[in-house]
Amino acid sequence: MSNTLPASSKLAPWKILLVDDEPDIHDVTKLTLHRFELDGRRLQFFDAYSGPEAKEILSREPDIALVFLDVVMEAENSGLEVARWMRQDLKNQFTRIVLRTGQPGQAPEESVIVDYDINDYKEKTELDRTKLFTTTFAALRAYRDIYTVEEARRFQVTYREGLERVIEASAHIYQQRNMHDFANGLLQQVVALLRLEKSMLLRLRGASGVSGENSYEVLAKIGNFDDDHQLFNQELLEHLQQVTINRISRLSGDTYVGYFPNESGKASLLVLKGVESVSEIDAKLLEVFSSGVAIAFDNILLNQEISDTQGELIMRLGDVVESRSSEAGNHVRRMAEVCYLIAIASGMDSDEAAILKQAAPMHDIGKIATPDAVLLKPGKLNEGEWDIMKMHPEVGMSILDGSHRPILRAASIIAHQHHEKFDGSGYPQGLVGTEIHIYARIVAVADVFDALMHARVYKLAWPVEQVIAHLKSVSGSHLDPQFVELLIQNVDKAVDINHRYPD
Numbered sequence: 001m002s003n004t005l006p007a008s009s010k011l012a013p014w015k016i017l018l019v020d021d022e023p024d025i026h027d028v029t030k031l032t033l034h035r036f037e038l039d040g041r042r043l044q045f046f047d048a049y050s051g052p053e054a055k056e057i058l059s060r061e062p063d064i065a066l067v068f069l070d071v072v073m074e075a076e077n078s079g080l081e082v083a084r085w086m087r088q089d090l091k092n093q094f095t096r097i098v099l100r101t102g103q104p105g106q107a108p109e110e111s112v113i114v115d116y117d118i119n120d121y122k123e124k125t126e127l128d129r130t131k132l133f134t135t136t137f138a139a140l141r142a143y144r145d146i147y148t149v150e151e152a153r154r155f156q157v158t159y160r161e162g163l164e165r166v167i168e169a170s171a172h173i174y175q176q177r178n179m180h181d182f183a184n185g186l187l188q189q190v191v192a193l194l195r196l197e198k199s200m201l202l203r204l205r206g207a208s209g210v211s212g213e214n215s216y217e218v219l220a221k222i223g224n225f226d227d228d229h230q231l232f233n234q235e236l237l238e239h240l241q242q243v244t245i246n247r248i249s250r251l252s253g254d255t256y257v258g259y260f261p262n263e264s265g266k267a268s269l270l271v272l273k274g275v276e277s278v279s280e281i282d283a284k285l286l287e288v289f290s291s292g293v294a295i296a297f298d299n300i301l302l303n304q305e306i307s308d309t310q311g312e313l314i315m316r317l318g319d320v321v322e323s324r325s326s327e328a329g330n331h332v333r334r335m336a337e338v339c340y341l342i343a344i345a346s347g348m349d350s351d352e353a354a355i356l357k358q359a360a361p362m363h364d365i366g367k368i369a370t371p372d373a374v375l376l377k378p379g380k381l382n383e384g385e386w387d388i389m390k391m392h393p394e395v396g397m398s399i400l401d402g403s404h405r406p407i408l409r410a411a412s413i414i415a416h417q418h419h420e421k422f423d424g425s426g427y428p429q430g431l432v433g434t435e436i437h438i439y440a441r442i443v444a445v446a447d448v449f450d451a452l453m454h455a456r457v458y459k460l461a462w463p464v465e466q467v468i469a470h471l472k473s474v475s476g477s478h479l480d481p482q483f484v485e486l487l488i489q490n491v492d493k494a495v496d497i498n499h500r501y502p503d
Contacts, residue, residue, distance in 0.1 A: 013044035020070040051078040071101040083116040096139040183219035198223030198273035330501035332361035338446040359410035366396030441480040
């Protein structure tokens with residue numbers, strides 16, 4: 001069950017469940033306690049007249065503070081079964097239980113309290129107005145104190161997890177997906193410190209974004225919003241627009257939107273839901289948070305810009321090589337995406353798969369040194385020309401070899417080995433099976449798939465069924481069977497990639 005008090009817990013009533021098959025007991029209890037108040041909170045009563053009714057209400061209302069529970073109802077042990085079910089099946093260790101019985105011999109006090117985790121045990125005859133009041137007061141105070149300890153523990157765990165995510169993200173600051181990891185960690189820390197349940201961290205897509213939902217990028221989100229498919233309702237959009245135009249943080253209703261400008265021009269917006277007020281201490285905390293976010297995001301965005309520029313240059317260089325050999329313009333983009341698809345399907349770490357995706361467009365870089373007479377010859381190559389053509393893997397390796405950059409190191413391996421075949425009949429080294437690097441084996445599958453799916457000067461595009469049949473026929477000889485099978489299993493996604501990047 002969820003053991004979370006409502007966001008407005010300071011004003012919400014204490015929920016009391018009365019479980020008894022005698023309606024008069026319900027009436028008397030409510031009449032006696034109708035003026036009860038603890039910490040400025042009144043009581044809200046729920047009525048159950050049997051064990052099944054009690055279970056239904058407890059399942060539906062996770063924050064019931066106290067249950068007055070009759071022992072004998074539809075059966076002699078109905079109340080004890082509800083208590084057992086609460087603790088063992090529902091895993092509710094927080095709600096206080098006061099057992100009430102009109103037949104003391106049915107449930108000896110000591111065994112009930114020990115075996116069923118009953119917090120108090122009273123005979124109905126002894127619960128006069130004073131004892132009912134003091135019993136309720138003691139039970140609710142215990143419930144409150146338990147929750148105070150539990151919330152402190154839970155938020156300490158949340159804060160520590162957030163800190164760990166920030167540290168982990170900082171340690172891998174050059175990774176492409178780092179900004180979202182970093183944002184999630186920072187948001188988790190702030191939400192824990194401010195004792196909130198729901199929050200978002202946004203970034204403006206441009207210097208100013210006031211036209212609608214598409215103007216904002218969600219960097220991190222914590223908690224369940226009213227509609228996860230539509231995070232931006234009209235009220236929130238208007239709130240964000242005001243903050244963006246005025247460039248100042250603002251509290252509206254129970255929603256606080258913090259404005260954090262940075263040198264990149266893409267200001268960050270912190271959306272905190274369920275905020276009753278922003279204290280001076282909280283404001284200082286958010287001020288520190290905003291300056292940290294601005295600096296961190298500027299650094300991360302700078303590194304991401306460098307990484308994106310490097311990836312774009314590699315893609316464009318791959319385009320140049322492919323266009324020189326009359327390949328289709330989007331061939332390298334499709335190959336990169338299909339390589340990533342296969343890599344992720346194989347269980348490869350997403351960071352490593354991203355390196356493969358960025359390096360794949362360089363597979364034929366060695367063709368830049370192949371003479372036009374050979375590269376552009378319309379007919380079949382003779383033996384001497386074929387020998388020249390087969391030099392391009394080693395030329396590609398020599399161009400890229402020696403770099404310590406992960407993408408260029410991967411590109412060097414791919415350029416050198418992408419014409420190796422699984423049975424050892426490929427070139428230039430005649431490697432067999434797993435002697436061929438996993439990057440090159442994946443690229444080979446993606447390359448063959450794309451070549452067959454698209455028209456060339458010497459062939460028409462094949463239908464996908466024929467392509468699958470061919471991949472199966474060369475599986476184990478030309479191509480690694482594992483990656484052929486993964487591509488076939490995900491062929492619909494591969495075809496979608498083709499649609500996104502047509503010739």
